[in-house]
Amino acid sequence: MAKNLTGTLQIVTANRLRDGAVVFLTATGEWTSDIRRAAVARDGEAGVRLLGIGTVAAAEHRIVEPYLTAVTEDGDTVMPVSLRERIRAQGLTFAAISADATRYL
């Protein structure tokens, strides 16, 4: 499965161990669910360094399997290149039924 597509800009993402939530590595080595705060690596070397920080931070903060993924800049935030990562960042592409609903629509 393609996790890291070609592209100059990269961020590090993972899932949080305790609840499985999608998280992104920030410039200060913390993990956030807000992609706007993700640290952006601007070339391959910077990407490798960022992943290195991510891997160390993962062990401490109970994160599972951090990896690099390509993004493009989108205003004051970044947007993942792959559909898979966009879905991870933004959620389902359809409306799910709610707990008390007895009809879908």
Add this chain to the structure above:
Amino acid sequence: MPLLKFGELTDDRWQRVADDAKPAADAAVIVTFTRFRSEREALLARGAPLGVVLKNIDAVEALAPDVARFGVIALEFPKFSDGRAYSQARLLRERYGFRGELRATGNVLPDQLHHMRRCGFDAFELAKGEPLEAWRRAVHTFSAVYQPTGDGRAPVSALRRRLFAAAAD
């Protein structure tokens, strides 16, 4: 490494001997399956305690005629998720009647001890974790089991039959 045997940590009295090394005349040695196959007569003639270590692809059937001659048989788990040695263990115990020490070696982790015990292992070279705690968990986690193995525990189906028979009396 200390050996977990019968719920206690003991010293290992056995020595592993490399294929090209000469085993000391009266030492308790463990040789590889390959070596045993090619030097069987000489090794059995030693008169000192003999053990053998198998890879999980080795054919346990080949040891069937000689099981009574081994003080220990060690089975390897190259990775804890590779479960072939569980079948090897059960065959050695239940089909070929091996009565000596059946040792788990390799990537042996605490959470698999329950399964290993039930398949007939009674000695463990634990790769990590606290051995006595691992043993306690292996022994006490499940009060009942659902399938018979050579460990002699009555499975739930047998317990139910007894209950039913007792109620019928």
Add this chain to the structure above:
Amino acid sequence: MYRYDEYDHAFVGERVAQFRDQVKRRLAGELSEDEFKPLRLQNGLYLQLHAYMLRIAIPYGTLSSTQLRMLAQIGRRYDRGYGHFTTRQNLQFNWIKLEDAPDALADLARVEMHAIQTSGNCIRNVTADHWAGVAADEIEDPRIWCEIIRQWSTVHPEFSFLPRKFKIAVTGSPNDRAAVRVHDIGLRMLRDTDGEPGFEVIVGGGLGRTPMIGKTIRPFLPKRHLLSYLEAVMRVYNRYGRRDNLYKARIKILVHEIGAEEMRRQVEEEWEQLRGGALDLPRDVIDGIARHFAPPPYQPQPVIATETERLRFEDRAFALWLRSNVVPHRQPGYAIVNLSLKPEGAPPGDASSAQMDAVADLADAYSFGEIRVTHEQNLVLPHVAVTDLPAVWRGLQRIDFATPNLGLVSDIIACPGLDYCALANARAIPVAQRISTRFADLARQHDIGELKIKISGCINACGHHHVGHIGILGVDKNGSEFYQLTLGGHAGDDVSLGNIVGPAVPADQVVEAIESLVGTYLQERRDGERFLDTYRRVGNAPFKERLYAPA
């Protein structure tokens, strides 16, 4: 249905305690992810795109109303209030937290449920025909055997680290509704020359990357030998199944590589040593389990259900629903009611907590408290008196589970796909929604007739696309979603795997492609032919020609 005794209760409680301890050690960093992963998988917990997914076992698709209410509660308490019924008769929740999982499992244990071995390289949920025990054409209730196998396979110490997952299905009827020929082991009940029921043992079927139809290695196995024989098959697989390549590790590859005859020989050689031993199933052990599956206390019913007949005559919608979703029952005066979880435009197979509660209430009032889950992502109320059909219909309409589309084009099976699943290459649910909306017109659906569309978001084929009359496989082509279409798959006795019809189509052309395929069928069909029949008669060519014709 099966009821736990003290041993079963003790067991699930101990299992929850074991997992609670393992989670604690993982969260404290004492277990690595690599060491923890098989342990959590064997408690049904997958790490997916957004969160952990919990796959709860519904043994052979049978649920009590109490259990269904607890599933609704789990959805509210630990998840986002809806669950998904799967192609293996289980239920999945998609937003579970690891730290909550032990509590959720403890709640489940209170109603005799668990998530044991719903994932991992072990023996999985044993599935059956969803009309087991009530279908008119059944030899014996297969759930008795599913339960016997379930217990034997639970935390089996020798078979917990197999080369790969292992799926067993049982059919009690000669009409196979359990897809036994595409399972690792399929068991098909039949009678010997003396009329005694036993099993045909079929090994090495499966879907996924290399779909294969299972081979019969034992045409007739007497019932008492079932477990010893299965143990022999599992031992051969555990010892000789490939472990060098994840994609070649299922038993179907072993059977393919050594041949069915050699497989049979190895199994029977092992079985010779096991038969008649500790796994022998004497009559009283079988009866002890069979007692749980005795029929419910059916009541005498009037020969004619007047109200039902009147409504059928007066209300076309009711008549349509009767025709498509209600099936004859072996007990006179009763019916099997199929609930369609495929309302127009909805994600297939999902139910909200409110809908689950309502189904539980209907089950209590009209089905002796029992519900079934099908492997086509629908539910069943298996014991409804014909006189109660109008009330049940109205109750189902209130919760949108009365769409009269069973087995029709909008009764789509779809895996969760890229919206949820870490393994997927493309989305499946939005495709299902668009097809469902386009073909919503019921008159049109009934004219088209039986047409099973099955959608998988990746080659793992959890949507069972290989056995869809139309199969749709999502693929990733240069970062875009494309869909490969197959035709002519079928999961019944006359099992067949679908044939690729041509190059994959982009996402925005899938609905038109289905229109084209349906159009070809309508043009080619002769009297009474279903889509599958026409396809089998005329083959790919007419479908392919129209589908890929220049616009």
